[in-house]
Amino acid sequence: MYYKPLIVHKNGKIFLIQDFDNDGHLAQKLTDFADMIKIPEGVSTFELSPYALWSAAAKGYEVENIISFLRNNSCNVLDKSLEIRINKNMMQYRSLKLFHSGKYLALQAVRSEIIEEILKKDKKLKEIVIQRANDCTLLFDTSRKIELKKQLFKREFFAIDATNKMGRALDINFLKVTRSGVDFKLRDYQIQAAREFLENKDKAGGGGVVIMPPKSGKTFVGLKVIGSLKTNTLIISEDSSSASSWKEEILDKTDLAEESILIYNSDRQAPEPITITTYRNLATNSEAFRYLSQQEWGLIIYDDAHKLPATTYRETADIPSKYKLALAATLDRSDNQGVLVFALIGPKWFEILPQTLRRQGYLSNVECREIKVPLSEKAEEEYLYLEKNSNDNKALLKVAAKNDKKKEALVHLIRPHKRTVIASFFTDLAEQIGQDYQIDFITGQINPSIRLEKVEKFNKEEINCLIHTLVGEQLNLQNIDVIVSISYQEGSEREEYLRLGKLMEVNKKDYDGWFFSIISAGTVEEYYYKRRRKSLINYGYRFKILELKDLEEGGLSF
Amino acid sequence: MRLIKFLNELDMEELLELARELRVSIFKDSVRSYFERKIVEKLTRLDYLNKIIVKLDKPCITTLAQLVYFGTCSNKKYLDVLRKKGLVYKDMQVPDDVKELLEECLYPKISRSIRKKWEVKETPFLNLILLIGLMQRDEINIKKLKNNSSKSKIKAENKNAYSNLERDRDLLINFLEHQDIVYWKDNILLINRPELLLWNKKDNATKFELLYNWLRAKNKKVHEMVAALSRIQNDIDDWIEIDVFVEGDIPYTKETIEKFGLVSFCKIKDQGFVKLTPVVWYCIKGIYSSYWYSKSILISADFEVFIPHDFDPNIISLLDKYGQLKDFDYFLVYDIDPSNLKKELLYQESKSYQMFIEELEIKSDTMPQVVDYELRNFSKELSSFANKPII
Secondary structure, eight states, X not given: OOOSSEEEOTTSEEEEEGGXXXXXXXXXXXXXXXXXXXXOSSEEEEEOOHHHHHHHHHHTOOHHHHHHHHHHHBSBOOOHHHHHHHHHHHHTTTSEEEEEETTEEEEEESSHHHHHHHHHHOHHHHHTOOEEEXXXXXXXXXXXXXXXXXXXXXXXXXXXXXXXXXXXXOOXXXXXXXXXXXXOOOOHHHHHHHHHHHHHGGGGTSEEEEEOOTTSOHHHHHHHHHHHHTBOEEEEESSHHHHHHHHHHHHHHBOOOGGGEEEOOSTTSOOOSEEEEEHHHHHHOHHHHHHHHTSOEEEEEETTGGGTTSTTTGGGGGSOEEEEEEEESOOOOTTSOTTHHHXXXXXXXXXXXXXXXXXXTSSOOEEEEEEEEOOOHHHHHHHHHHHHHTOOHHHHHHHHHTOTHHHHHHHHHOOXXXXXXXXXXXXXXXXXXXXXXXXXXXXXXXXXXHHHHHHHHHHTXXXXXXXXXXXXXXXXXXXXXXXXXXXXXXXXXXXXXXHHHGGGOSSSSSSSEXXXXXXXXXXXXXXXXXXXXXXXXHTTOEEEEEEHHHHHTTOOOO | OOHHHHHHTSOHHHHHHHHHHTTOOOOTTOOHHHHHHHHHHXXXXXXXXXXXHHHSOHHHHHHHHHHHHHSOOSOGGGHHHHHHTTSOBTTTBOOHHHHHHHHHHHHHHHEEEOOOOBOOOOOHHHHHHHHHHHHHTTOEEEEEOTTSOXXXXXXXXXXXXXXXXXXXXXXXXXXXXXXXXXXXXXXXXEEOHHHHHHHHHSOHHHHHHHHHHHHHHHOHHHHHHHHHHHHHOOSTTEEEXXXXXXXXXXXXXXXXXXXXXXXXXXXXXXXXXXXXXXXXXXXXXXXXXXXXXXXXXXXXXXXXXXXXXXXXXXXXXXXHHHSEEEEESSEEEEEOOGGGSOGGGOTTOHHHHHHHHHHHHHTBSOOOHHHHHHHHHHHHHHHHHHHSOOO
């Protein structure tokens, strides 16, 4: 019945019927000018948000390009009001600019009506205006920059941030053969991501966002940008392990001397041409924050940029730098504030979908199965008792997590020829399974050096199966064929996405990765897991639900 | 009146002239009855009528179609041509037996199959389904304003999805008042639950009929248009030339007519066309539209159902009952995750829920396994819940 791939609603929602887009070209194309909302099996949803359209204009898209693309690909008539809005949002590009004027921060519009509209629409913003310099310019205190950008973004006024003018030269070059002795070449899409940032950054004041799935090499994009700009750089990463891995990659793949790279931990260190720190360090150490803010950075890289909108980390966007690059696998946040990254850093210059990388052979396919198991008699008795007498969700979750029947499912999922990692939130469960099935386990209680030994054993293929708790999420486990989740914290959806990312490397034995989640049916665990499942489904993972009896009847081959 | 009767009333001269026009062989000794018989033979043959029509120009065909379908015409200047061909008699009458055949010959001339982009035409009936759903679930509060219009309050997260309701809200409240389903108390709209229960038991065709009979009184032109079009249009996909309708002001009242969601309009190179919407096809002609048999429902693994707004209202009603409306434009987008439903409130609905799953399966190409599993699981739980003894 449908004769074209899209249905476009007048509110800007675009529904893509996936049967028309087996090669994923359309979905990828839509990311150029629309926000990808979700890509679950069946129908993908995109949205023509005002900022996505503004960014498209910055990238060089014309109104007519977008409208004719939508017209050519949609079954339904494009509503006139939507066409008007597309035009309005795209025409807004270059209409507002933010720059330093003396000791003030100036917001200048191309027409006085825009300033009138801003003042009319936003009382909060009106209150922080220090002076109206002329019909088209408002002056603010420089310390109000983040607040101002946030408010403007909220009211759908997008300004080019031209306040960043600094930076010092850095001599850095890529090595053709890495220090670890491997031929190194960036992949095409990594080069393209860096190029999109480099070519477009000045169109919106020097900032921008690159979105790429886990395991697709965002760090290399960052390195390419540093290498091209050849300027001193501050890298803000999620945690110390990620900071170390940035340092290792820079050392391994560039000619920069080790003493030029600093992992910034205390407020007494002098920054080096490349300084790496963490969001937490900046948020908790005000001295470090002040000191690093006073440096003349040429580039700041916000790694795992979904962290940035957190109230405690938001201030890091205020550190001055000529250029700012935000790298993220996803901007999804439970508080829905992910889009603030655009307000604080700049437009999305590049996004590549997991399915595009899968199609190009850079990521492997991952099959997800949720295995529902009933509660064992003992667990059920305990669960019902707790449910009736305490209704303590945490206690209920623990009983559901430790359900004996899960082990019955687990034995069907561990195959000797598959490199399997089992993830458990509960330490005692991890230990118990490790002991029962003689599987090496890594928990927080184990000495870090022993942990690393076990990782090495796994990566050298001396062992094919490993069980770990939360501490293992940060470990660099390679060539995994199967991940089995057996117990869960209530809910980080993103954690599950990143966990799954470990299965997407292509240099493993099997092309398909397998992700199993064992869930106690009819319990709070099932309820919480649904949220995680929903999130993975919306990232485009294909899920199927099986029951323990399906495994027992041989209903799973992998 | 049949053709022979009209011929009987012609004088011999007129009859001879017609016979000549129709190329009836004329012999010296031919008598009146011979001519009448030969003319009838010709004018009641489909192939012969087709030959005549092919030679007529467009305005003449339009006039003939108006006479055939409406017994009158908007332009009398073509009547002489039609009289000369023996198709029209007296003032402007078409013999009944010829009329029947002419309908068949004229239909391809006045109808067309047009592939055009789909448009969104929300209807009062669809809005009625949605409004009643909201009222039933206590998700809307309606207050009467001083100017006798109303103001509604719905949850912030539902506002966008239901924004299309605004247009018809006051009209529909009037209708529901007329049906005794709602009433005002201290300027607040309240539900008469027993009447609502009775309303819910009615099928959608009856509900539709009640609404449109009530609306008919409010707009005679719409009713006439629908009645006329339902007489002419033979196939749901056919578009009928608007010129065939004698009422010349139809194109100017297009918006009023369209607002009721009964007739669709389109224009190709200055020629207007109309057709009945699927819901009219179903409720007035009693035919389940072939479009509604199509697998037009899309289901995503995120438990979202995308159903075209002009699809079978029976399925839309089910979705409105077991899902949560998220967006409403060309598609009505419903979240059908059963974890949002309360088993305790649905224990009597296990059969209806089962039917809901079946309808979704039949009317969609694929249902992702996750969705299928969870819906069936919920259905099983409903059945076992219903069978539990009440303590």
